[in-house]
Amino acid sequence: MTATQRPTLLTLGIGLWVLLLASVVLAVAFGPADIAPSEVWQTIAHHLGLVADTPVSRLRDAIIWDLRVPRVLVAAGVGAGLALCGTVMQALTRNPLADPYLLGLSAGASLGAVVFLLAGAALLMPVGAFMGAAAAMAFTLLVTQVLGGATPARAILAGISVSALASAATSFLIFWSATGDSYREILSWLMGSLSGAVWSDAVTVLAATIFIGLPVLLSGRALDAFAFGDNAAASLGVDVPRLRWLLLGATALLTGVLVSIGGAIGFVGLIVPHVVRLATGSRHRVLLPVSMLLGAIFMIWSDTAARSLFAPRELPVGIITALIGAPIFILVLVRYRRMT
Amino acid sequence: MRTLPQLAGLTLAVLASNCAYAQTAYPLRIENCGFPLEIAAPPERVVTIKSTATEMLLALGLGDRIVGVGFQDGPVPPQWAVDDLPVLSEKLPSQEVVLEAEPDLIYGGWESNFAADGAGERATLQAFGVGSYVSPAACRSVKPAKLTFDGLFEEVDEIGKIFDAETAAQALIEQQKAELASVAADSRGLTAVWYSSGTKTPYVGAGNNSPAMIMEALGLENIMADQDEGWISASWEAVVDADPDVIILVDAAWNSAEQKKRLLAENPITSQLDAVMNQRYLVLPFPASEAGVRNVGAVVDMAAQLAALDFTR
Numbered sequence: 094m095t096a097t098q099r100p101t102l103l104t105l106g107i108g109l110w111v112l113l114l115a116s117v118v119l120a121v122a123f124g125p126a127d128i129a130p131s132e133v134w135q136t137i138a139h140h141l142g143l144v145a146d147t148p149v150s151r152l153r154d155a156i157i158w159d160l161r162v163p164r165v166l167v168a169a170g171v172g173a174g175l176a177l178c179g180t181v182m183q184a185l186t187r188n189p190l191a192d193p194y195l196l197g198l199s200a201g202a203s204l205g206a207v208v209f210l211l212a213g214a215a216l217l218m219p220v221g222a223f224m225g226a227a228a229a230m231a232f233t234l235l236v237t238q239v240l241g242g243a244t245p246a247r248a249i250l251a252g253i254s255v256s257a258l259a260s261a262a263t264s265f266l267i268f269w270s271a272t273g274d275s276y277r278e279i280l281s282w283l284m285g286s287l288s289g290a291v292w293s294d295a296v297t298v299l300a301a302t303i304f305i306g307l308p309v310l311l312s313g314r315a316l317d318a319f320a321f322g323d324n325a326a327a328s329l330g331v332d333v334p335r336l337r338w339l340l341l342g343a344t345a346l347l348t349g350v351l352v353s354i355g356g357a358i359g360f361v362g363l364i365v366p367h368v369v370r371l372a373t374g375s376r377h378r379v380l381l382p383v384s385m386l387l388g389a390i391f392m393i394w395s396d397t398a399a400r401s402l403f404a405p406r407e408l409p410v411g412i413i414t415a416l417i418g419a420p421i422f423i424l425v426l427v428r429y430r431r432m433t
Numbered sequence: 434m435r436t437l438p439q440l441a442g443l444t445l446a447v448l449a450s451n452c453a454y455a456q457t458a459y460p461l462r463i464e465n466c467g468f469p470l471e472i473a474a475p476p477e478r479v480v481t482i483k484s485t486a487t488e489m490l491l492a493l494g495l496g497d498r499i500v501g502v503g504f505q506d507g508p509v510p511p512q513w514a515v516d517d518l519p520v521l522s523e524k525l526p527s528q529e530v531v532l533e534a535e536p537d538l539i540y541g542g543w544e545s546n547f548a549a550d551g552a553g554e555r556a557t558l559q560a561f562g563v564g565s566y567v568s569p570a571a572c573r574s575v576k577p578a579k580l581t582f583d584g585l586f587e588e589v590d591e592i593g594k595i596f597d598a599e600t601a602a603q604a605l606i607e608q609q610k611a612e613l614a615s616v617a618a619d620s621r622g623l624t625a626v627w628y629s630s631g632t633k634t635p636y637v638g639a640g641n642n643s644p645a646m647i648m649e650a651l652g653l654e655n656i657m658a659d660q661d662e663g664w665i666s667a668s669w670e671a672v673v674d675a676d677p678d679v680i681i682l683v684d685a686a687w688n689s690a691e692q693k694k695r696l697l698a699e700n701p702i703t704s705q706l707d708a709v710m711n712q713r714y715l716v717l718p719f720p721a722s723e724a725g726v727r728n729v730g731a732v733v734d735m736a737a738q739l740a741a742l743d744f745t746r
Contacts, residue, residue, distance in 0.1 A: 126674035152676050152705060159702045160670050215632065288668060289633025291701055405657065405671030407634045 102379060105372070109386040116390050117169065120397045121161045125404035126153065133157050159291065164400070165393055167290040168410075170298030171355045172365075172392025173385040177306050178344045178351075179362025180384045184316040184377060185337055186249055189425075192362035193348040196248065196341075197255035201229020202352035204259040204266075211270050219297075219353035226349030229255050230341065285358030285411030287396050294354045301350040305343050306385065312340065313378035320375065358411045360418025361388055367425040391417075454599035461594060465565075466544055466572035468555050472564055475597045476538035480521065480531050482552060483542025485568055485725030488513060489592055490540070492726040493601045501526075501534040504546070506720040507686060510727065528553035538564040538595075542723065544573045566595070570642060570724030579641040580724055582613060582650070589726065609729040616736045618652030621744070623678040625653035625715075629664055629722065630688045632696055635672060638681070639665045643724040647717075650732045651739060653679060673702055679739065680708045685719035713742050 121137065122130035132148050136157045139147040147154050179192040186195075193199045205225020206218045214221070236251035315336055318326035327333050351358075365388045366380065373379045392410075395417065399410040461472040479498045481487040484506040490499055491513040501519045503526035509515070521530050531539060531552045539552050544567045547555045555565045569588055570580050578584060586606045593602025625648055627638025638644020638655065642663030648655045656675035657667065680697070684690035694714065697703045708714070715735045721727035 125668050125671040152673055155702050155705050156670050156673055160673070286634060289700075400668055400670070405660070405667045406665050407668040408666075409634075 102373070105383065106386075109383065109390070113169070113386055113390050113393075116393045117165055120165045120168075120393050121157065123397045123401045124156070124161055125401060126156050128153055128157065133161075137162060163292045163295040164287055164290040164396065166295040167287055167298050167354060168392045168396040169389040170295065170302045171287065171351050171358065172361055172388040172390070172395075173306070174298065174302040174347050174351045174388075175358065175361040175392070176365040176384040176388025177302070177309060177381065178348055180366040180377070180381055181309060181316065181340055181344050182362070183366055184319050185340055187320065187322075188249060189367065190363070191249065193344065193352075194256065194357075194359065194363075196252035197229045197233050197259060198226045198252075198345050198348040199352055199357045200256040200259035200263070201232075202226035202349050203357050204229075204263045205349075206353060206356075207263050207266055211266060219350070222353030223346070223349035225259070226345050226352060229259055230345035234338070234341075284409035285356035285414070286399070286407075286409040287355050288400065288407050290354065297350060298354055301347055302385075305347045309340065309343055310378075310381050312336065313376070313381055316340075316377040316381075317375075356409075356411065358392075358414055360414045360422065361392060364418045364421045364425065365391060368421065371428075454603060457594050457597040457599070463591065463595075466567040466569060467574040468565070468567075470564060470566065472538070472595050474537075476536075476564065476595065478534070478536045478538075480526075480534050480536040480539045480552070481541075482525065482539065482546045483568075483723070484509070484720035485542040485571075485723050485727075486540040487518070488720065489568075489589070489726050490596075491515060492605055493589070493592060493596070493598055495596055495598060495601075498596070500536060501531070503531070503552075504542075506723075507718055510730070525551045527551070528557075532561065532563070536563055538566060540566045540568075541571075542568050542725070543571050566592075568724060577641075580643055580646045582609075582646065582729070585646075585724060585728060586610070588724075605726070609726070612733055613650065613729050616650065616732055618650060619736075619739055620652055623653055623739075623744075624656055624675060625651075625679040625681055626656050626672050626675065626677040627681045627683070628693060628697075629683045630685065631666065634666045635669060636664055637667045637672070639663060643722060643728055644681075646724075647722075647728055647732055647735070648681070651715075651736055653681075653739075669700075669702060673706060676707055678708060678744070679713050679715060679742070680706070681715045681717065681735070683719050683722045684716050690714070690716045711743065711746050713744070715739055715742075 118134070122133045128149065135144060136147045136149055136154055138144045140158050149157070175193070182191040182193065182196060183189055185191070188195070202222040202225045205221035205223070205228070208225070209215070209218045209221030233248065233251045233255045236254065237247045240247040240251065315326070315331045318329045318331045323333050366384045369380055369384045369387055373383055395413040396410045399408045399413050402408065457475070459472060459474050463470050477498060478500045479490065480501045480503065481490060481499055482503045487499065487502050487505060488509060490496060491509060496515040499518060501521040503520070503522040504524055505520070519534070521534060525546060527550070539558065541547055541552065546552050547558070547565055547567065552558070558565050570577055570585065586609070589602050589606050593599045627644040627648065628635055629638060630636045637657055638648070639660035639662040640655065640658045641661055644664065645655055645658060656672070656677050657665065682690040682693045697706070697709045703709055715738045717731045717735060721731040
């Protein structure tokens, strides 16, 4: 890191934090209910104990404090978490297309959630999603072992087959059991949606992102070593197999939590690290935190669009992230093509 | 077997009208949901898909024409119930299953029932000599006009023509008009939301199909009236912001009214709605919630429920 780069990175970091906080503050002022931004902020200040009175009615207070605030926080947590998962997966597999989808974790989590939903245990859906992500992870590992041990290519091939299997099982279940209009619920859930997010979801998502994210952030240097290949990483003193599976396990856990609350939201984990790499390069001690910040900001505004653009209608946020993410991803692909 | 009130209705209608209704001249050509339909003779072997289609034929006393039913949403109400309707499939039957019953007409409650992975494309069926009819209110190819009871009775009339059963159709229409006229719309200016399904994203009745029509007949102001759709996926925020006086719950086997009540009471935000805190719910069975012959009965039933609700708190 040269001296001239330091202030740039510092500015970038501070700038993104300011942007994130500004996004949270501004996004809560958007929504189908017509509430003046000043009333929104005063209500939040009231709940934070900063002012004595709330200027709005009981229900509007609930709209602001029980619907909008937790939802914006969930969006920030999901965005940061997905970006983290994507960055780690891309480093570990040395594959720019890697993210939780590629290794089958999202598909597994979706399957687990749908099984619980159809079994009538909607409340246990998060447990189902986590079990599904873990099972898909274990299955991917098993297939990788059967193929002859962990290499990036084998892990990805195993992930693709597990993903296909889980997706087929999910489709089969939906096809088999959709009665009347219940399929709508499952489909909007599979497309990814943050509607219905409550405080407990916000706590879960933020806690998972922070507690799983922190140790991962600290392994930035080891992730850099992976970029030079397993042998090079080992020669740099990295316990390659142990760290690889530890990080993959952490990613599985985080993916399970995120999918259980937001559904299978695509493209965030895939594109955010690429966009960040354009600005910061690929050193993970910078790439990881910056990706998390950008992921959070991106998700907050995508979800704000999903819940307010067509009010009073609600759009699954996965549609928005795909609409924005897919063109960006194509640009990323074109850029990589020129570089290679 | 026809039940007494139905027979009485038929007799009444026949007595009331001195001139008999014109017999249908075949072949009958009608435009159904943008599809040119030609009926060569009164259909004798009909497959019905969705409860609304089945119940329409049963209400017209045409149950003996039904050779198979599929994708039924719930039990047939007692006044129209017949023994052993042949069930082709619990879900949407596939084309081969439908054709195996050798129908001359397939009557679908949703236009999407007629797809290659369902009962078959309408053009394909026509090439096989099988007619297809979509409940006009559920039409997607051509946007249907805002549904009214008169529009609904036009479907009854059209089915009457197709089956050369105009007398029964007119009798049913007169009977339903009389029932509807007996209901006085509520005049208290109450607002309502029609909660059909969904948990995180509620699927609610919007401004132009059976939910809007029924709420209007009840004298309830639909909070989603300005949405030009049948139903929409709405946000809870919009529902909470409107704080409706009454919540209409669709009672489906897969998502019962009791489940909905529990969900509304447990959710930290919906539990604060006036209607939830005071248990001001109207309930109707799912098959009566889609456009069909049960809508009038639903209005009568829900008007009684509405009258019994307590608004003093």
